[in-house]
Amino acid sequence: MPEGHSVHRITRQFQRNFVGHRVTVTSPQGRFAAGAEQLDGQTITDARAVGKQMFLEFDHGLWLRIHLGLYGAWDFNGEILMDATMASANGRMGQTNQHGTELPPRLAGPTFDVDGENSIFSIGAPRSTRVRMSEREKEIDFTDTFPPEPVGQVRVRLLTDTVCADLRGPTACEVLDPAQVAAVLARLGPDPELDNTPEAEERFVTVVRKKPTPIGRLLMDQSVVSGIGNVYRAEMLFRAGLNPHTPGKSLGDDTVRALWQDWAHLLHIGVATGQMMTMDKLEGAGYRRAMKHRADRHWVYKREGLPCRVCGTHIVLEEMAARKLYWCPRCQA
Incomplete structure (x- = not known):
């Protein structure tokens, strides 16, 4: 199960790339269709991580709560601006470091571990060479086409003009009002x-x-x-x-x-x-x-x-x- 550090890293991706932007919200898989309809076309105004849970606030007062659980993961594609603690430059995020992304000297190279525990481009459940271990999906092909076609069981897709984030396999993915968010936070x-x-x-x-x-x-x-x-x-x-x-x-x-x-x-x-x-x-x-x-x-x-x-x-x-x-x-x- 992704632990707290992963969720904070995901949240920083959203803070840099989605907060302040109007997003198209869809559910290619269909299981989150009703929730996507509630959020579609709104602007993300905040992104917060508390432990293993992430919360995205939208400008009409509703929130999206995500708990990755054992199998959940986010995949990012597009013109990603990385957080300064994760990388020091901008670049198109793809399967490998081929689009101009540069890492700080201390993190360059070793960032990609052989167990697939960490990837700047995809954060969450374990994977091997971009194959989702829980779903045995085909390798995700990152191309210059944007946005890319959804691959596998994408529960929710968040899309701006330049950035795409796909969520697969979460334990929780739900729309909450502020009172419901406060109740969740009070239990943590x-x-x-x-x-x-x-x-x-x-x-x-x-x-x-x-x-x-x-x-x-x-x-x-x-x-x-x-x-x-x-x-x-x-x-x-x-x-x-x-x-x-x-x-x-x-x-x-x-x-x-x-x-x-x-x-x-x-x-x-x-x-x-x-x-x-x-x-x-x-x-x-x-x-x-x-x-x-x-x-x-x-x-x-x-x-x-x-x-x-x-x-x-x-x-x-x-x-x-x-x-x-x-x-x-x-x-x-």
């Missing part, structure tokens, strides 16, 4: 990329320290903290040396605050690079290798049965909160 925990104030930190600390629930479950609870998914959960717990089964209420104040601060740190890196980089102080060839290969940028995630990078104990795999949990029984004892 704090997101440090949106609000990293002492008040947001205190809210997280207070909730965790009241709960008998294992910390491995609390970090995945979007009402406790927004944006953390399976990868960040495993990596944060290892970095903190915490047993995933430790009840939240048994953790010390400083420990919980450190978790919040580490989440803010890792999330910011993820937004900037597009990849869940959880190993610090990598430089040179080590950094480039980690940007390209997932196996070289995580401590425990997907390393079951392999020796811990610190103590050599085999990494354990178990299920928690209906998701796979990876941890070191020695370093996290």
